[in-house]
Amino acid sequence: MESRVELFARIRRDARVEGLSVRALAVRHKVHRRTVRQALEAAAPPERKPRRGVAWRLEPFKGAIDEMLIGDTTAPRKQRHTARRILARLIEEHGATELSYSTVRDYVRVRRAQIDVEAGRRVEVFVPQEHAPGAEAEVDFGEVFVVLNGEKTKCHMFVFRLSHSGKSIHRVYPTQAQEAFLEGHIEAFNEIGGVPVKHIRYDNLTSAVTSVLFGQGRNRQENDRWVLFRSHYGFDAFYCQPGIAGAHEKGGVEGEVGWFRRNRLTPMPVVSSLDELNSRIKGWELLDEGRRINDRIRTIGQDFAAEQSCLASLPVEVFDPGLVLSPRVDRSSMVTVRMVKYSVPARFIGRRVRVSLRASEVVIFDGLVVVARHQRIAARTGCSVQLDHYLEVLKTKPGAFPGSTALARARECGAFTSAHEAFWGASRRVNGDADGTRELIDVLLLHRCMDAGDVEAGIIAALAVGAVSADVVAVEARRHAAEATSAGGANTGRHLGPPAVREVQRVVSLTQRRLMDPAAVIAGLPHDTRPLPTVNAYDELLAKRSSHTTEQGSASKENIS
Incomplete structure (x- = not known):
């Protein structure tokens, strides 16, 4: 649409160049004669009178x-x-x-x-505030949706933001319960390398506040475990006013939740686990250090570098953020935590164990020793089973191994590899189903004291020489670990020469070699050109012995007669 300034300019040009009358100009430009006179009087259109409603x-x-x-x-x-x-x-x-x-x-x-x-009842003006370096921080949760294992899942994002620099830590958890609340704090403190010296601002989260004491200012009745956590790390809590009235008191973190969700989590991230998503978030946080907030001169990273030295130091002792439970191990060697079953070693059946329920994992203790560790399942039902917890039982019941839930889960997660499958198949052909499965279980037990890569290399080396013995796998796995260690220690020179060629003596089981398929090529063994053994000579001796016995019997009969 043409503006009035452009219209006035065309009218003035036509009047100047062509000398048209007011009537002719009004007809050409399809306007009133009053508008033409206004344009001829001044180049700027007059201001419109405000409409009187x-x-x-x-x-x-x-x-x-x-x-x-x-x-x-x-x-x-x-x-x-x-x-x-x-x-x-x-x-x-x-x-x-x-x-x-x-x-x-x-x-x-x-x-x-x-x-x-x-009347002083409402203050509409927000007064800008200055935050000293390392003094204050703000914490809040925000809802996010994630495509987790192909399914749209509602999760909760914990956000910790330093008020001075704007440095923020984000972690996504399946819940916003107290264990996620505490674990998020620990992650944030470890990332920034310290603790704010003044206070941290919160709304009235149930993870920290048991009840709001109305009429007593900002006093709150706090959760005992939250008080213990604050005492351990040495910081104070500042609670905002309840509801919308207190939202502006921690506006920095409120805005950070929305900004990060719009710019980093849109569209919905597609991941196989929340650990994968949190690894991505750490990379995004590094990129955000180059960002400037509003009209600040320095970036977030530059302000944080100056602020970090003002933070209080971290405590030496480690705080367990998990909710402590004491369930009993059932006959399936599993404990039930929040309607989800987790496996433990079979030796604990019938006993009570200590469980630390954390935001992203479940850790099971026997006294002070960790006996099991699982990824936390966010669903209401389900189970997490580890094959290692049932090996002693399966060794006495090898027939239960092929159809066990533990084996199925190990295959799904990749812990039971193709090398294990090949060893199991070869062992059953040589030793039979029961003994062959026991040999495989002995190999799986090696994972408790050896690296998985070394054990897998040992399996491959043992199969290459036709051996399906756990002892051979152990020897080859130790040899592989020693070679890797020596190779890592020897590569200290600047220029590496060609590797030394040396003959490697492999362990070979002759009995298993003969029991294996004759068509199989056994590496490391020469072709056997000796003739097959025969017992013909022994048959000749038996013939002579039988004739000699017959002659003695005839002679004794003659003497008797």
């Missing part, structure tokens, strides 16, 4: 409305005037029959706020 009818009644609103400043909250009640009183008491509801409503909305400010 029906609000002028309200002028005689503004004083009465103000009196009602001023009276509301001391009236009970539920007995204050609404715009509809004010209109009804104006009609009844002042005969304002020409007023409409919308006219009164618009005036009341603006004027009520002004009167409240004048």
Whole structure:
């Protein structure tokens, strides 16, 4: 659409160049002659007069409305005037029959706020605040949706933000329970390398606050475990006013939740686990250090580098953020935690164990020793089973191994590899199903004291020489670990020469070699050219012995007769 400035410029040009009359200019540009005269008088269009609506009818009644609103400043909250009640009183008491509801409503909305400010009941102006380096931080949770293992899942993002630099730590958990609340703090403290020296701002989260003590300022009745956590790390908590009234008191973290969700988690991230997502988030946090907040001169990373030295040091002792439980191990060697089953070693059946329920994992203790560790399952039902916990039982019951849930889970997660499958198949062909499975279980037991890569290399080397013995696998695995260690220690020179060629003596089981398929090629053994053994010579001796025995029997009969 053409602006009035452009229209005036064309009218003035046509009048100057072609000398057209006012009437001709009005016809050409399809405007009124008054507009043409305005354009010829000045290049700038005159300002439009403000439109006079029906609000002028309200002028005689503004004083009465103000009196009602001023009276509301001391009236009970539920007995204050609404715009509809004010209109009804104006009609009844002042005969304002020409007023409409919308006219009164618009005036009341603006004027009520002004009167409240004048009476000191509402402060609409936010006063900018300065935050000393390392003094304050803010914490909040925000909801996020993640495509987890192909399924849309609701999760909770913990956000910790330093008030001075704006450095923020984000972690996504399946829940916002107290264990996630505490674990998020520990992650944040470890990432920034310290603790704020003044306080950390919170809203009234149930993970920290048991109840709000109304009428006692910002005092709260806090959760005992939360008090223990604050005492351990040595910081104070500042609780904001309940509800929307206190949202601006930690506006920094409120804005950070929204910014990170819009810029980093949109569209919904597709991951196989929350650990994978949190690893990505750590990379995004490094990128955010180059960002500037609003009109600041320095970046977040530059301000944080100056702020980090002002933080209080971390305590030496490690705080366990998990919720401590004491379930009993059932006959399936599993414990039930929040309706989910987790396996433990079979030797603990019938005993009570100590469980630390954390935001992302479940750790099971026997005294002070960790006996099992599982990824936490966010669903209401399900189970997490580890094959290692059932090996002793399966060695006495090898027939239960092929159909066990533990084996199925090990295959799903990749712990039971193709090398294990090949060893199991070869062992069953040589030793039979039961003994072959026991040999495999002995190999799986090696994982408790050896690296998985070394054990897998030992399996491959043992199969290469036709051996399906756990002892051979152990020897080859130790050889592989020793070679890796020596190779790592020897590569200290600047220029590496060609590797030394040396003959490696492999362990070979001759008995298993003969039991294996004759068509199989056994590495490391020469072809056997000796003839097959025969017992013909022994058969000749037996013939001579039988004839000699017959002659002796005939002679004895003659003597008797």
